[in-house]
Amino acid sequence: MPTGSPTTTTTTTTTTVLTAKALLLDMDGTIVNSDAVVERCWHDWAVAHGLDPREALKVVHGRQGYATMAILLPDRPMEENLAENAVMLARETADTDGVVPVGGATEFMAAIGDLPHALVTSADAALATARMGAAALPMPEVRVTAESVRSSKPHPEGFLKGAAALGMDPADCVVFEDSAAGIAAGLAAGMRVIGIGPRAAAHGPTAHVHDLTSVDVTTAPDGAITLTLRTA
Numbered sequence: 001m002p003t004g005s006p007t008t009t010t011t012t013t014t015t016t017v018l019t020a021k022a023l024l025l026d027m028d029g030t031i032v033n034s035d036a037v038v039e040r041c042w043h044d045w046a047v048a049h050g051l052d053p054r055e056a057l058k059v060v061h062g063r064q065g066y067a068t069m070a071i072l073l074p075d076r077p078m079e080e081n082l083a084e085n086a087v088m089l090a091r092e093t094a095d096t097d098g099v100v101p102v103g104g105a106t107e108f109m110a111a112i113g114d115l116p117h118a119l120v121t122s123a124d125a126a127l128a129t130a131r132m133g134a135a136a137l138p139m140p141e142v143r144v145t146a147e148s149v150r151s152s153k154p155h156p157e158g159f160l161k162g163a164a165a166l167g168m169d170p171a172d173c174v175v176f177e178d179s180a181a182g183i184a185a186g187l188a189a190g191m192r193v194i195g196i197g198p199r200a201a202a203h204g205p206t207a208h209v210h211d212l213t214s215v216d217v218t219t220a221p222d223g224a225i226t227l228t229l230r231t232a
Contacts, residue, residue: 021172022116029178036098062179064152096134104212118142118162156189
């Protein structure tokens with residue numbers, strides 16, 4: 001007969017609190033779950049170019065398409081990457097099957113609606129509009145899309161432009177991101193970064209949560225934003 005006590009598993013929740021004056025939000029993987037579309041489109045592209053789709057998907061997230069193509073096909077002229085990226089963007093914009101909000105995104109966007117915030121995405125304006133609409137999320141008034149920048153994430157240009165558009169110092173902004181490229185961009189901009197979802201944990205964000213259900217937003221009379229994060 002076996003002896004001893006039954007094994008007990010205990011889960012400990014850690015709470016992290018960050019304060020900010022403005023929030024900068026990535027879109028795909030952060031507030032919008034578009035993984036199904038991204039994987040469909042980039043799988044087909046990789047196969048067409050004789051590449052392993054699994055390896056391609058490791059570098060797709062967070063970057064503009066032409067930058068991903070430049071990594072995967074380093075000897076190809078950039079003009080070809082830009083031309084194929086336009087085709088890819090059109091396909092992704094037309095395909096919204098499976099595009100849904102990330103967990104807690106609907107409530108989170110409602111909570112920050114009157115607070116200083118901006119969308120900073122590697123999508124172009126048409127793709128951002130299509131995906132935010134498919135996920136039934138409100139489009140922020142301030143947004144930095146692919147057309148707004150010369151350099152793709154992991155370059156910090158997009159986040160710095162978002163802070164400037166809100167009239168905020170980068171140090172007073174908190175970024176929400178899911179990808180290695182996006183997290184690197186936010187940190188390079190001198191901002192704190194909250195990593196969202198499974199992709200984010202390995203890339204050194206300031207803090208990490210499973211999804212936006214683990215983020216509570218409150219404000220002080222002076223306008224300071226308090227973010228309370230619950231991590232298991």
